[in-house]
Amino acid sequence: MINQFEVIETQQMINQENLDVRTITLGISLLDCMDSDLEKLNKNIYEKITVLAKDLVKTGEKIELEFGIPIVNKRISVTPIGLIGGAACKSPEDYVTVAQTLDRAAKEVGVNFIGGYSALVSKAMTKSDELLIRSVPKALAGTERVCSSINVGSTRTGINMDAVRLCGEMVKQTAEETKDEDSIGCAKLVIFCNAPDDNPFMAGAFLGVTEGDAVINVGVSGPGVVKHALEQVRGKGFEKLCETIKKTAFKVTRVGQLVAGEASKRMGIPFGIVDLSLAPTPAVGDSVAEILEEIGLERVGAPGTTAALAMLNDQVKKGGVMASSYVGGLSGAFIPVSEDKGMIDAVNVGSLTLEKLEAMTCVCSVGLDMIAIPGKTKASTISGIIADEMAIGMVNQKTTAVRLIPVIGKDVGDTAQFGGLLGYAPIMPVNEFGCDAFIARRGRIPAPIHSFKN
Amino acid sequence: MKKCIITVVGKDKVGIIARVCTYLAEANINILDISQTIVDGYFNMMAIVDTAETTKDIAAVAKELDGLGKDIGVNIQCQREEIFEKMHRL
Numbered sequence: 001m002i003n004q005f006e007v008i009e010t011q012q013m014i015n016q017e018n019l020d021v022r023t024i025t026l027g028i029s030l031l032d033c034m035d036s037d038l039e040k041l042n043k044n045i046y047e048k049i050t051v052l053a054k055d056l057v058k059t060g061e062k063i064e065l066e067f068g069i070p071i072v073n074k075r076i077s078v079t080p081i082g083l084i085g086g087a088a089c090k091s092p093e094d095y096v097t098v099a100q101t102l103d104r105a106a107k108e109v110g111v112n113f114i115g116g117y118s119a120l121v122s123k124a125m126t127k128s129d130e131l132l133i134r135s136v137p138k139a140l141a142g143t144e145r146v147c148s149s150i151n152v153g154s155t156r157t158g159i160n161m162d163a164v165r166l167c168g169e170m171v172k173q174t175a176e177e178t179k180d181e182d183s184i185g186c187a188k189l190v191i192f193c194n195a196p197d198d199n200p201f202m203a204g205a206f207l208g209v210t211e212g213d214a215v216i217n218v219g220v221s222g223p224g225v226v227k228h229a230l231e232q233v234r235g236k237g238f239e240k241l242c243e244t245i246k247k248t249a250f251k252v253t254r255v256g257q258l259v260a261g262e263a264s265k266r267m268g269i270p271f272g273i274v275d276l277s278l279a280p281t282p283a284v285g286d287s288v289a290e291i292l293e294e295i296g297l298e299r300v301g302a303p304g305t306t307a308a309l310a311m312l313n314d315q316v317k318k319g320g321v322m323a324s325s326y327v328g329g330l331s332g333a334f335i336p337v338s339e340d341k342g343m344i345d346a347v348n349v350g351s352l353t354l355e356k357l358e359a360m361t362c363v364c365s366v367g368l369d370m371i372a373i374p375g376k377t378k379a380s381t382i383s384g385i386i387a388d389e390m391a392i393g394m395v396n397q398k399t400t401a402v403r404l405i406p407v408i409g410k411d412v413g414d415t416a417q418f419g420g421l422l423g424y425a426p427i428m429p430v431n432e433f434g435c436d437a438f439i440a441r442r443g444r445i446p447a448p449i450h451s452f453k454n
Numbered sequence: 455m456k457k458c459i460i461t462v463v464g465k466d467k468v469g470i471i472a473r474v475c476t477y478l479a480e481a482n483i484n485i486l487d488i489s490q491t492i493v494d495g496y497f498n499m500m501a502i503v504d505t506a507e508t509t510k511d512i513a514a515v516a517k518e519l520d521g522l523g524k525d526i527g528v529n530i531q532c533q534r535e536e537i538f539e540k541m542h543r544l
Contacts, residue, residue, distance in 0.1 A: 001487070001502070002459065002502070002535065002538045002539060002542065004489065004498075004500050006538055006541075006542040007459055007461060007500055007538055009542075010537060010538050010541055010542075011461065011531065061513075062513045065512075065513035065516045065517060066512045066513050066516060066533070066534050067533055067534050067536070067537045068516065068531055068532070068533035068537065069533075069537060251541045251542075254540040254541050255537065255540065255541060257540065258536055258537060258540045
């Protein structure tokens with residue numbers, strides 16, 4: 001029988017340490033919506049989403065109340081639209097109508113984001129993929145809830161540098177299109193290497209083509225819970241430290257597994273995976289940076305940061321894996337800047353730089369995330385940063401991503417405000433030496449060799 | 455059996471248990487176990503209840519108990535047992 005201490009511990013995690021289920025994401029395959037008639041295509045997409053997801057928000061809210069655990073977001077991911085729209089969309093404007101359809105469907109069912117306005121172009125782009133990528137700035141500016149991701153590289157295919165060049169330009173254009181709101185469009189655009197098919201987290205969520213017709217994926221969170229647990233083992237050795245992280249990750253993930261199972265049962269949709277990520281929010285006490293500082297860093301970015309993050313990421317996975325029947329997505333620790341109070345503070349005091357963040361992405365679960373840079377940054381420089389990050393993913397056989405926000409009209413010293421879970425971010429300086437000639441080259445970087453590892 | 459855990463935390467006063475139990479009786483919820491302590495004047499109660507026979511939806515019970523807590527001036531939470539079971543038992 002459950003005892004009072006266990007009840008108190010769980011309630012404290014939820015009530016004081018911000019334990020929550022970050023998202024229930026319903027993956028919906030749109031493969032059967034394809035049509036050569038644009039109007040028909042839009043109709044098919046709208047109908048499929050609104051029928052399958054009609055109970056998503058209601059189910060989530062009911063689970064929240066019954067178990068007393070907040071489920072912060074209910075979201076939808078769909079098959080990459082670049083695959084769906086090919087037959088009907090003959091121009092970027094045609095694709096924008098599909099984005100608007102997704103936005104309408106998301107509003108109808110009450111989800112706050114819908115992901116999958118995506119293209120998978122890790123080796124090369126079809127004409128249709130290219131049209132979709134070119135439509136991204138207008139699509140993100142003209143919609144509220146649509147998220148876009150482009151996979152431009154993988155360990156097996158290398159890096160599609162033509163797509164990297166194009167993405168740099170699109171990031172810049174998206175920033176221009178949404179400059180009245182601190183270029184917030186870019187917060188909904190992720191460039192990936194080795195993108196997973198079952199990621200429940202935005203902005204990079206889409207439903208891979210290897211997935212079924214519909215699937216429930218759940219993302220847990222809980223940086224505050226880990227931070228609190230580590231406060232109890234200050235000064236102890238690494239063995240104790242690692243054990244504590246593992247135990248905490250196990251407990252947090254169990255909640256995700258429970259919620260995923262309930263949602264799946266109630267909606268009659270198969271359970272896919274639990275993504276066991278430490279996902280921070282701008283709220284005090286919900287920060288990955290604070291965990292790293294609790295481990296022993298004066299500030300995030302100080303020497304030792306990469307090692308501490310590598311350890312944290314690994315222990316989170318080790319603890320969480322046994323707690324869930326299926327683990328997937330991005331699993332690990334997220335290190336977005338604008339969404340993490342500790343990261344923002346570290347940038348403001350000069351401890352955390354773009355280059356250190358890049359090093360940290362070698363060992364964390366994703367990449368350069370929610371980083372505001374000067375609006376004057378050239379498209380080719382953005383492509384250069386993307387290429388660097390993709391190379392890290394390609395060589396290390398891991399997922400990496402770039403979500404940069406060149407904030408038009410702002411420069412180092414200013415702050416960009418995104419609001420809500422997206423937070424706010426000080427503009428970070430970017431190395432101003434150019435890489436134009438490198439980015440101007442056509443073609444792709446070949447896949448790396450995986451022998452002779454040095 | 456469909457177990458839920460009800461916890462009540464707040465400043466002690468006359469009639470807290472009475473009001474919670476009256477609500478449970480009216481909702482046809484059976485109390486299986488109840489324990490209560492007072493630490494520094496703070497009232498701390500945990501009850502394990504069976505909601506299998508209740509006429510109400512559990513989400514509604516949780517909401518109404520939360521409202522009742524606000525009315526009394528204490529914090530009442532009603533959660534299905536699985537969340538504790540999952541977290542603390544293999």
